[in-house]
Amino acid sequence: MKMNRRQILGIGAFLLGAPTLIVAKQHKGQAPLLISAASDADDKHWVLGFTLTAIGVTTVFKSVLPQRAHHIAVHEQRGFFVVVARRPGTWLSLGDLETGALFREIHIPADRHLFGHGVFAADGKHFYTTESDFDDIEGDSGRVVAWEVSGEGASANLIRVQEFPSYGVGPHELLLMPDNETLAIANGGIRTHPAHDRDNLNIDTMLPSLVYLNRKDGELLEQQFLPQEFHQASIRHMDVNASGRVIMGMQFEGEPFLEVPLVATHQRGEALQLLLAPPEVQVQMKQYVGSMRYAEDGRHFVASCPVGNLLTFWDSESGVMVSSIRARDGCGVCATETGFVFSTGTGRLAHIELATGLVTDHEEPQLQQLFWDNHLSVAEVGTKS
Amino acid sequence: MKPLFLVLPLLLSGAAFSQSTNWTEVNLALTDAVVIPDYQAFATATADMNQQAKSICTSITPQSLADLQSAFQLTMDKWQAVQHIQFGPITYFNWNYRLQYWPDDNGTGARQLLALIASKDTSVLGSEAFARQSVGVQGLQALEQLLFTEASLGELQTDAYRCRVVQAIAANLDEIAAGVALRWSDEFRTTVATADERGFFESAEDATIDFLKAEVEPIRSLQQQKLEAILGESQVGARVKRAESWRSERSVRNIKINVASLGRFFNEGNPALNTVLPPEDIEGINASFTKVEATLAALPDSITQALETESGYNNLKQAAADLSALFELLEASLKKTDLYLGFNSLDGD
Numbered sequence: 001m002k003m004n005r006r007q008i009l010g011i012g013a014f015l016l017g018a019p020t021l022i023v024a025k026q027h028k029g030q031a032p033l034l035i036s037a038a039s040d041a042d043d044k045h046w047v048l049g050f051t052l053t054a055i056g057v058t059t060v061f062k063s064v065l066p067q068r069a070h071h072i073a074v075h076e077q078r079g080f081f082v083v084v085a086r087r088p089g090t091w092l093s094l095g096d097l098e099t100g101a102l103f104r105e106i107h108i109p110a111d112r113h114l115f116g117h118g119v120f121a122a123d124g125k126h127f128y129t130t131e132s133d134f135d136d137i138e139g140d141s142g143r144v145v146a147w148e149v150s151g152e153g154a155s156a157n158l159i160r161v162q163e164f165p166s167y168g169v170g171p172h173e174l175l176l177m178p179d180n181e182t183l184a185i186a187n188g189g190i191r192t193h194p195a196h197d198r199d200n201l202n203i204d205t206m207l208p209s210l211v212y213l214n215r216k217d218g219e220l221l222e223q224q225f226l227p228q229e230f231h232q233a234s235i236r237h238m239d240v241n242a243s244g245r246v247i248m249g250m251q252f253e254g255e256p257f258l259e260v261p262l263v264a265t266h267q268r269g270e271a272l273q274l275l276l277a278p279p280e281v282q283v284q285m286k287q288y289v290g291s292m293r294y295a296e297d298g299r300h301f302v303a304s305c306p307v308g309n310l311l312t313f314w315d316s317e318s319g320v321m322v323s324s325i326r327a328r329d330g331c332g333v334c335a336t337e338t339g340f341v342f343s344t345g346t347g348r349l350a351h352i353e354l355a356t357g358l359v360t361d362h363e364e365p366q367l368q369q370l371f372w373d374n375h376l377s378v379a380e381v382g383t384k385s
Numbered sequence: 386m387k388p389l390f391l392v393l394p395l396l397l398s399g400a401a402f403s404q405s406t407n408w409t410e411v412n413l414a415l416t417d418a419v420v421i422p423d424y425q426a427f428a429t430a431t432a433d434m435n436q437q438a439k440s441i442c443t444s445i446t447p448q449s450l451a452d453l454q455s456a457f458q459l460t461m462d463k464w465q466a467v468q469h470i471q472f473g474p475i476t477y478f479n480w481n482y483r484l485q486y487w488p489d490d491n492g493t494g495a496r497q498l499l500a501l502i503a504s505k506d507t508s509v510l511g512s513e514a515f516a517r518q519s520v521g522v523q524g525l526q527a528l529e530q531l532l533f534t535e536a537s538l539g540e541l542q543t544d545a546y547r548c549r550v551v552q553a554i555a556a557n558l559d560e561i562a563a564g565v566a567l568r569w570s571d572e573f574r575t576t577v578a579t580a581d582e583r584g585f586f587e588s589a590e591d592a593t594i595d596f597l598k599a600e601v602e603p604i605r606s607l608q609q610q611k612l613e614a615i616l617g618e619s620q621v622g623a624r625v626k627r628a629e630s631w632r633s634e635r636s637v638r639n640i641k642i643n644v645a646s647l648g649r650f651f652n653e654g655n656p657a658l659n660t661v662l663p664p665e666d667i668e669g670i671n672a673s674f675t676k677v678e679a680t681l682a683a684l685p686d687s688i689t690q691a692l693e694t695e696s697g698y699n700n701l702k703q704a705a706a707d708l709s710a711l712f713e714l715l716e717a718s719l720k721k722t723d724l725y726l727g728f729n730s731l732d733g734d
Contacts, residue, residue, distance in 0.1 A: 041720065070734065086734060116734065236734075257479040257520055283476065290734075306727075326587050328594065329727045346725035359582070371725070374734060 032380055033060060033097070035081060036332055036343055037069035037373035047072060047083050047093070049100050050349075050367065052341060057349060057362040061100020065093060070116025071173070074379040077124045078152035081379070084129065088113035088194045092129070096154045097379060103154045111135055112143065113194060116374075117173045121215060122180040125149055127158055128215065130171035130185065134193050142166030142187055144174065144213060164218025168209045169202070172236045177212070177268075178244050182221060185211045186248060188234040203253055208235040210248060210266055224272050226250075226264075233260055237291050241298035244268055245316055249289030249303050262289045263303050265316050277312060277321040284308045284324075290331040290374050293340065295354060302340050306331040306374075311342060313354070325352065325359070332376035343372035404722060406661050408589035412577045414654030415596055420470065421574065423646070424566040427463035431555075431562035434460045438555035442548040445541045453551075454532055454633075460558070461525060461635065465642040469603035469650070472595040473576075474568035480561045482520045486527075487629055488610060494521030498530055498550075505546045510553040512560060528554045533632040590724075596658055598726055600650055601715050603643065608708035611640055612701060615688065620698040628688045638686035640704070641678070648674045666718040673714050677707040 031051040038046050045068045049060040070086040074097065083093040083102070090113050094104040108114060108131065118129040127147040134141060146162040168187025175184040189208030191201045200206075208231070212221040226233055232254035240246045246266045254260070261274035262285055276282055286308035294301045300322070303312045311333070312324040329345035339354040347370055350361045434456035441449050464484065467475075475481045486494045497519045501509070509518055521527065531537065531551050541548045580586035586595075615628045615636075628636035651659050652671070659667050680703050684691045691697035719726070 255482075255520075257482040283479070326585065326591070328587060328591055329725075345727055 032336075032378050034334065034341060035072045035074065035377045035379065036375065037065065037072065037083065038370040039068060039373065040370055045069060046370070047081075047095060047100065047102070048367070048370070049097075050364075052336075052349075052351060052362055057364040057367065059364060059366045061095075062366065063095060063100045063102050065102070066091060066105070068373070069093070070373060071118065071375040072377045073118040073120055073127065074377050075120050075124060075127075075149065075156070076379050078149065078156055080153060080156040081377070082118055082127065082158070084116050084118045085114050086373075087115045087198070088132070088134075088192065089116070090114060092118070092158065094156055094158070098153070101154065104157060106158055108145075108160070112145075115170070115172050115188075119174050119176050119183070120149070121176060126215070128174060128183060130166065130174050131163075132170065132192070137191070137193065140165055140168055141191070142168045142171040142185075144171065144183060144185060144218065146215070162218070164213060166213075167211045167220055167223055168207065170208075170234070171211075172234075173238050175238050175240050175246070176215070177240060178242055181215055183213045183215045184238060184240060184246055185213065186235040186238050187211055188236050188251075189231070190234050190253065200253055203232065206232050206234065206253065208233060208250075210235055210238075210246065210272070212268065222268060224266060226272065226274070230260055230274070233262070235264075237289065239292045239294045239301065241294050241316070243298070247292050247294065247301050247303075247314075247316055249292040251289065252287035254287075256287055259283075260287065262287065262305075263292075263312075263314060263321075265319065273319055275314065275319045275321070277324070281310070281312065281321060281324050284310055285312065291333050291376075293333045293335055295340065296335050296337055300354065302333050302342075304331045304333050304342065306345060311340075311352070323357075325357075331374045332372050334376040334378045341376060343376055345371050345373075347371055404661070406590075406593075407656070408593045408661075409578065409580065411654070411656050411658060411661060412580065412589060412592050412596060413574070414656055415650065415658050416569070416574050416577055418654035419650055420467075421566070421570050423463070423467045424562075424569050427460070427467055428559075428562040428566040430456070430460040430463040431559045435555040435559035438552045441541075442545065442552060445538065445548065447538060450532070450538050450541065457525075457528060457532055458633065458635065461529075461630065461633070461639070462642055464525065465639045466646040469643065469647060470599045472599065473573045474565045477564075477568065479520065480565055483516070483523045484558065484561055485525045486521045486523075487525075488614075488627070489521065489526065490627070494519075494526050495530055497521040498527045502544070502547055502550060507546070507549070510549055512553075512556055515553045515557050516560075522550075523554060523557050525558065528558070529630060529632050533634075593658075593661060594724060594726060596650075597661070597719070597724060600647060600658060601712065601719070601726065603647065604708055604712040604715065607640055607643055608705045608712065611636070611643075612705040612708070616698070616701055616705065620692065620695060623692050623698065625689050625692060631689060634687035634689060636686075636688035637681065637684050637691055637701075641681045641686075644674065644677050644681060644708075648678070661722065661724065662715075662718045663721050666714070666721075670711070670714050670718065673707070673711040677704060677711055680704045680707050 031053045033049050035049050045065040048062045051058045068086045069083045071084050073082045079097045081095050085091045090108050092106040093102050095102045112131045115130045120127050129145045131143040131145050132141050144164045144166050147158040148161045150157045166185050170188035170190040172186045172188045187209045189206035210224045233250040233252045235248050238248045248264050250262045252260045263275045265273045285305045288307040289303045290306045291304045306329045309328045311327045314321045330342050332343035333340050339352045341351050343349050352359050437453050437456045501522050576585050580589040580592040586592040625631050630636050684700050
């Protein structure tokens with residue numbers, strides 16, 4: 001384990017001035033299990049479960065995947081997780097939360113593909129994915145698919161039951177809102193087709209949106225569009241806090257030199273709040289945010305920028321970017337009691353403590369030579385610390 | 386040059402090569418031997434061009450235009466030598482895009498320049514206002530468009546505004562080139578020299594990775610963007626106007642300079658950047674550099690001219706293949722080290 005202190009001016013002072021904002025998680029003697037997809041030098045793809053504690057990182061499981069994955073959704077009550085294929089993949093792989101063993105691979109219909117994200121309902125009975133009806137080359141081809149959950153542990157299964165329009169093109173991350181009944185969907189706006197690899201086929205007419213749907217019947221509850229001048233800012237990744245404030249990160253497909261908001265917040269019924277970092281940081285973000293997560297206080301959040309080799313830290317209440325640190329190819333992020341764990345495409349796994357700026361690198365032989373994929377997930381069922 | 390999102394299989398594998406590099410020494414040696422002198426040479430050429438441009442509008446003659454064209458050619462030579470360095474001060478204030486808006490597949494820059502000329506708006510030609518104009522009118526591509534058409538002499542003689550735009554661009558380029566050179570020598574050299582977890586870089590090794598990316602990634606860009614995108618599938622299907630400097634007939638010359646500069650970037654300085662790779666790989670990589678240079682040497686500077694013959698077309702194809710082979714050698718060598726150039730940053734998701 002290697003420790004160093006990065007310059008993280010601003011947020012440290014802020015948090016030190018308001019320590020009660022940091023609500024420590026109760027882990028009941030258990031270290032949270034972190035799960036991420038990764039690839040290695042031989043182009044093999046993996047899902048890994050590991051814990052981070054004061055004494056270091058412990059690998060809990062490492063299971064081989066058929067192809068590169070993106071995000072992992074965790075069903076803690078029923079003891080399994082779902083690995084979602086990276087777009088335009090067509091498979092979901094179910095794994096046992098305790099052993100990591102992948103026990104079931106589900107393929108979606110041939111005229112659909114996934115976008116790498118899925119989310120469970122709070123009641124644990126349903127799972128939702130974002131998908132593309134890619135042969136609908138003109139219309140809103142985005143879909144939200146509802147799956148029924150059955151069984152548990154290594155006998156868990158997902159049954160595809162319903163499909164709703166996402167009211168846009170290229171839906172990416174989706175969230176369950178705090179009311180447990182509403183889904184928030186990031187319609188990225190980019191039209192792709194498996195026949196054209198991952199090419200953007202509609203760069204001039206992109207129309208990204210943030211959509212809220214009733215998860216039971218797909219009713220469109222609210223839709224927010226970016227101003228026309230930012231229509232090429234693809235909304236991709238999101239998080240939500242307990243009061244329902246959504247944070248979202250964008251990837252701008254237009255000219256690299258334009259000053260375009262890459263971060264925004266939204267509260268239902270209100271207008272989008274588009275946020276800019278200070279100019280010297282904004283330009284370093286390189287028009288690309290890769291992952292968004294709230295801190296434990298539910299107020300501050302991180303927007304990772306793997307192209308710009310940056311992690312940026314923001315205050316959702318003031319809309320101000322309060323600090324940033326360099327993290328080469330840093331993308332995966334998840335909250336801890338005191339800050340964030342982050343992972344990088346160069347194989348790094350580290351923790352940043354927000355109040356002090358202390359960065360602790362975690363090195364473990366089994367995890368070396370692995371290149372972490374874009375997202376980190378957390379389950380409150382890890383091994384004993 | 387716009388950054389190209391390469392599908393680089395840079396999943397670099399485990400370290401058979403035991404690394405004992407002093408990263409800071411490598412970084413500083415390269416900075417002092419190549420980066421700062423080359424940026425200063427670019428700034429000097431750009432300043433000279435600006436001086437010539439200042440007096441051109443009083444009497445535009447075939448000779449004065451030819452002199453300014455020569456100054457442009459020298460400036461472009463010096464720019465091509467540093468074009469591959471896409472980190473550090475060149476990224477400040479969008480200087481990289483303002484210097485050169487290319488590739489421009491939709492012809493946006495050309496359209497914006499014509500619109501500016503049609504506007505006759507003199508209020509935008511002062512240095513501060515001009516720096517806020519569309520990047521498409523600010524840089525080398527726009528200047529080339531004004532200086533290198535058959536009608537250039539007549540248009541500059543009869544349209545005073547057009548000539549003032551030439552002057553505004555030359556002054557803008559001078560300011561930017563001087564700014565980049567100054568920031569490297571006065572600021573960023575120190576950033577490189579002191580790279581550790583308290584500063585801009587995570588570490589000195591992190592800084593070395595930026596230098597390595599400036600070495601390796603542009604080789605794919607040259608292959609794909611400057612050659613394959615123009616060559617297409619056949620000689621008759623070649624698209625000359627996609628080339629970088631087709632108007633000034635120096636598209637191949639640019640690539641010759643790019644490759645020579647990448648070779649210097651790899652080998653000059655003591656210790657050189659090549660010392661971060663396994664020593665047994667260096668000879669092969671340098672032989673590959675020599676191979677590309679030999680292929681390019683057989684070609685004229687103008688891609689239009691090169692494409693007139695079948696042998697020229699084939700030589701251009703060969704140059705693209707040579708560049709690909711060079712890239713693969715560098716990639717294979719990197720795989721033997723612990724140096725990871727990126728994964729998610731090339732992902733697009």
